[in-house]
Amino acid sequence: MGIAPHIQRLRSLVGHELLVLPSAAVLPRDDDGRILLVRVIDTDQWAVIGGAIEPDESPEQSALREAEEEAGVQLALGPIVAVLGGPEFRLTYPNGDQTSYVSIVFDATVSGGSPRPDGDETSAVQWWAPDEMPYDEMSSFTRALLRGVGFDGAPARS
Numbered sequence: 001m002g003i004a005p006h007i008q009r010l011r012s013l014v015g016h017e018l019l020v021l022p023s024a025a026v027l028p029r030d031d032d033g034r035i036l037l038v039r040v041i042d043t044d045q046w047a048v049i050g051g052a053i054e055p056d057e058s059p060e061q062s063a064l065r066e067a068e069e070e071a072g073v074q075l076a077l078g079p080i081v082a083v084l085g086g087p088e089f090r091l092t093y094p095n096g097d098q099t100s101y102v103s104i105v106f107d108a109t110v111s112g113g114s115p116r117p118d119g120d121e122t123s124a125v126q127w128w129a130p131d132e133m134p135y136d137e138m139s140s141f142t143r144a145l146l147r148g149v150g151f152d153g154a155p156a157r158s
Contacts, residue, residue, distance in 0.1 A: 006055050016096040023101045024062035025050030025145060028075055028108045030127060036115055037133070038070050039124035042094060046126075046134050047142045050103065059104040067108070071125045072116040078107035081149050088144035101141075105149055 003011070010019060025048045028036040037046045049070050053062040060077055067075045085102035092098050115125040128134070130151060135143055 004052060004054050016098055018098040018100060020100045022053045023050055023103045024053055024059045025103050025105045026063040026067055026108045028110050034127040034129050036071060037126060037128055038122040041121060041123045046138050048145055063106050070118060070122045072113050073110045074112035075108040076111040081105050081107050084145060084148040089141060091141055
């Protein structure tokens with residue numbers, strides 16, 4: 001979907017200035033413990049499924065919507081595994097927009113659909129074993145999120 005209308009409206013007022021935004025991320029796992037990741041078109045990097053929470057949307061609704069949009073799957077959400085924020089969760093997008101995310105991270109399982117990229121935000125979707133994840137092809141934000149939920153193999157810097 002790209003930039004939500006609410007955020008576009010804010011950007012028209014504040015330009016590229018820093019926005020602090022709530023977000024939801026989800027870690028769909030299969031029976032083998034693998035995690036479903038998406039490759040983001042804008043950066044060509046692997047990422048956790050997720051994004052900004054829209055007005056009047058709950059974190060759960062956001063996680064489910066993002067999984068459907070980015071990976072073509074429906075989820076059964078599990079528990080919240082982390083709430084993360086701070087300097088490691090600050091991003092500057094290619095267009096110059098600055099954002100600091102506070103992310104609510106859910107565990108989940110796929111309950112429907114077949115993993116597929118949307119062709120708009122994502123170019124690939126793939127299951128990864130925790131010890132085989134492509135950390136060198138991830139942003140520092142994604143590595144920080146994975147460290148925050150206990151994936152100690154995620155390096156701070158590449």
